[in-house]
Amino acid sequence: MSARMLDGTAVGLAIRTELRPAVEAFTATLGRPPGLGIVLVGNDAGSELYVGSKLKSAAESGLRADLTRLPATASLGEVIAAVERLNASDVHDAILVQSPLPAALGAEAERHVVDHIAVEKDVDGFHPINVGRLVQGHWTLAACTPSGVIELLDRSGIPIVGKHAVVIGRSDIVGKPMALLLLHRHATVTICHSKTVDLPAVARQADILVAAIGRPAFVTPAYVKPGATVIDVGTSRVGDRALVESIFPAGSKRRDAFERRGALTMGDVHPSVEEIAGALTPVPGGVGPLTIAMLLKNTLAAAEQRFVKPATS
Amino acid sequence: MSARMLDGTAVGLAIRTELRPAVEAFTATLGRPPGLGIVLVGNDAGSELYVGSKLKSAAESGLRADLTRLPATASLGEVIAAVERLNASDVHDAILVQSPLPAALGAEAERHVVDHIAVEKDVDGFHPINVGRLVQGHWTLAACTPSGVIELLDRSGIPIVGKHAVVIGRSDIVGKPMALLLLHRHATVTICHSKTVDLPAVARQADILVAAIGRPAFVTPAYVKPGATVIDVGTSRVGDRALVESIFPAGSKRRDAFERRGALTMGDVHPSVEEIAGALTPVPGGVGPLTIAMLLKNTLAAAEQRFVKPATS
Numbered sequence: 276m277s278a279r280m281l282d283g284t285a286v287g288l289a290i291r292t293e294l295r296p297a298v299e300a301f302t303a304t305l306g307r308p309p310g311l312g313i314v315l316v317g318n319d320a321g322s323e324l325y326v327g328s329k330l331k332s333a334a335e336s337g338l339r340a341d342l343t344r345l346p347a348t349a350s351l352g353e354v355i356a357a358v359e360r361l362n363a364s365d366v367h368d369a370i371l372v373q374s375p376l377p378a379a380l381g382a383e384a385e386r387h388v389v390d391h392i393a394v395e396k397d398v399d400g401f402h403p404i405n406v407g408r409l410v411q412g413h414w415t416l417a418a419c420t421p422s423g424v425i426e427l428l429d430r431s432g433i434p435i436v437g438k439h440a441v442v443i444g445r446s447d448i449v450g451k452p453m454a455l456l457l458l459h460r461h462a463t464v465t466i467c468h469s470k471t472v473d474l475p476a477v478a479r480q481a482d483i484l485v486a487a488i489g490r491p492a493f494v495t496p497a498y499v500k501p502g503a504t505v506i507d508v509g510t511s512r513v514g515d516r517a518l519v520e521s522i523f524p525a526g527s528k529r530r531d532a533f534e535r536r537g538a539l540t541m542g543d544v545h546p547s548v549e550e551i552a553g554a555l556t557p558v559p560g561g562v563g564p565l566t567i568a569m570l571l572k573n574t575l576a577a578a579e580q581r582f583v584k585p586a587t588s
Numbered sequence: 589m590s591a592r593m594l595d596g597t598a599v600g601l602a603i604r605t606e607l608r609p610a611v612e613a614f615t616a617t618l619g620r621p622p623g624l625g626i627v628l629v630g631n632d633a634g635s636e637l638y639v640g641s642k643l644k645s646a647a648e649s650g651l652r653a654d655l656t657r658l659p660a661t662a663s664l665g666e667v668i669a670a671v672e673r674l675n676a677s678d679v680h681d682a683i684l685v686q687s688p689l690p691a692a693l694g695a696e697a698e699r700h701v702v703d704h705i706a707v708e709k710d711v712d713g714f715h716p717i718n719v720g721r722l723v724q725g726h727w728t729l730a731a732c733t734p735s736g737v738i739e740l741l742d743r744s745g746i747p748i749v750g751k752h753a754v755v756i757g758r759s760d761i762v763g764k765p766m767a768l769l770l771l772h773r774h775a776t777v778t779i780c781h782s783k784t785v786d787l788p789a790v791a792r793q794a795d796i797l798v799a800a801i802g803r804p805a806f807v808t809p810a811y812v813k814p815g816a817t818v819i820d821v822g823t824s825r826v827g828d829r830a831l832v833e834s835i836f837p838a839g840s841k842r843r844d845a846f847e848r849r850g851a852l853t854m855g856d857v858h859p860s861v862e863e864i865a866g867a868l869t870p871v872p873g874g875v876g877p878l879t880i881a882m883l884l885k886n887t888l889a890a891a892e893q894r895f896v897k898p899a900t901s
């Protein structure tokens with residue numbers, strides 16, 4: 276048996292296509308498109324790629340997206356000042372500060388910066404008030420990756436109500452909001468992490484298994500109940516030849532790609548899980564494109580919320 | 589085998605006794621005690637009892653506590669105005685609005701009212717920003733009942749790290765913050781609810797089982813792994829004779845109490861669980877006294893946070 280591959284690229288494109296009429300209506304009404312302001316500090320190669328992809332996708336969807344670049348030497352005050360300019364901007368409805376910030380800014384820098392983003396423009400849903408509203412079931416802006424996973428499940432016809440969902444990883448960005456969104460959709464939810472005893476046995480209970488730990492090929496078939504849906508949120512850049520050789524046989528497509536480029540993008544899920552899972556997201560081409568689609572959807576939602584009065588309070 | 593009874597009354601008293609020196613120090617420094625303002629709307633009998641108990645306990649611990657009473661006919665605007673007077677008060681460091689509000693105020697009334705409580709005075713930890721900080725692990729004021737349960741486990745020498753905790757119930761007041769606090773203490777956490785399939789089997793995985801659903805005697809031995817710690821958060825006033833007779837034999841103490849009073853306070857856990865659990869909280873005398881102790885502890889924390897500069901930002 277070979278798992279059904281869940282095509283995040285296609286679903287992401289479908290979401291973005293559906294946004295167009297609403298983006299056009301907003302633009303016609305307000306005389307300007309919904310606007311996203313991105314703050315990028317430093318020159319991390321991965322961040323450059325992500326930000327480039329976000330800017331391109333926004334433009335393709337008819338949104339305005341502007342990049343504020345700060346040098347890696349920027350102070351915390353300068354980063355916050357950039358956020359506050361976007362808070363005050365009339366043409367920016369949504370703000371994101373690309374993670375990670377340079378380590379020199381300190382471990383608490385991201386939290387301080389996010390706390391300064393205007394709540395209604397916090398398109399990543401990372402501000403504590405947006406996190407609190409998510410917990411309480413009254414949210415507009417929820418973290419993009421977990422809400423993208425929910426969209427993927429829905430659009431792939433995979434039921435959530437009453438299913439046992441196991442989330443491996445408890446980050447603020449993925450694990451915890453993912454667990455809350457699955458809970459609100461009436462899954463029974465288990466959150467696992469590095470302190471979990473007999474993780475494979477716990478994971479094997481899952482009808483829906485979400486791996487979000489950033490450890491390449493960590494989730495092997497021993498973690499998967501036959502027929503389960505496996506969502507691979509991890510994305511690691513792997514340059515370790517021994518690891519790649521142990522996973523991809525000589526002559527395989529991915530091994531060849533490694534030989535050409537010297538590195539591979541790998542998920543948290545071992546490729547052999549394909550033989551036991553019922554459905555599986557590939558890496559790349561699974562969750563990644565959904566995250567960007569949800570960023571654009573959240574940008575539109577933030578813009579609409581600023582200017583369109585809700586029907587009920 | 590008979591479960592060890594976890595004495596919430598004794599632990600609650602210990603917490604309150606430990607508060608005394610800090611309350612006295614605050615009072616000596618500021619020239620006034622930490623102050624709690626309670627808003628009570630209407631005349632719900634249960635609420636009257638709870639509020640009376642909170643006022644009495646606060647006074648015993650050297651705190652100031654004031655009650656603002658509003659009639660059951662009060663408008664939402666009047667309730668919010670009462671909250672805003674306490675927000676502006678110099679002598680009140682902590683505010684709580686007793687739940688439930690009269691049904692006539694509408695389903696969203698509690699949320700609207702809580703959203704108006706000054707974040708730093710929100711002693712119940714119900715404001716979305718405090719909930720968000722709890723999720724992110726940066727909290728001062730966490731919901732009193734779940735944080736009381738953590739204190740009880742700690743002071744009873746029951747380890748949490750690496751244990752499987754199962755929380756039955758997903759309310760904003762108990763279930764969700766309880767799951768988050770257990771997760772932050774490195775338990776593997778499962779949240780169950782009315783849509784969970786084969787709830788007894790899921791609950792039987794628990795090393796620590798928390799029942800918070802408000803259904804008397806719902807959790808029977810079939811839900812409990814031998815030796816597990818069972819925390820009973822439910823509190824129901826039961827007047828149903830058939831139910832009481834089915835649980836408590838004629839001549840038993842609790843049956844006699846029912847015959848005298850015509851009703852019993854019962855938890856979510858069936859008394860026969862005592863024969864299989866390793867440790868168990870009684871109702872009454874388990875979680876209830878802890879909730880009040882944590883309310884007083886949070887009041888002091890809110891007062892200190894308003895006036896004492898933290899050592900680090």
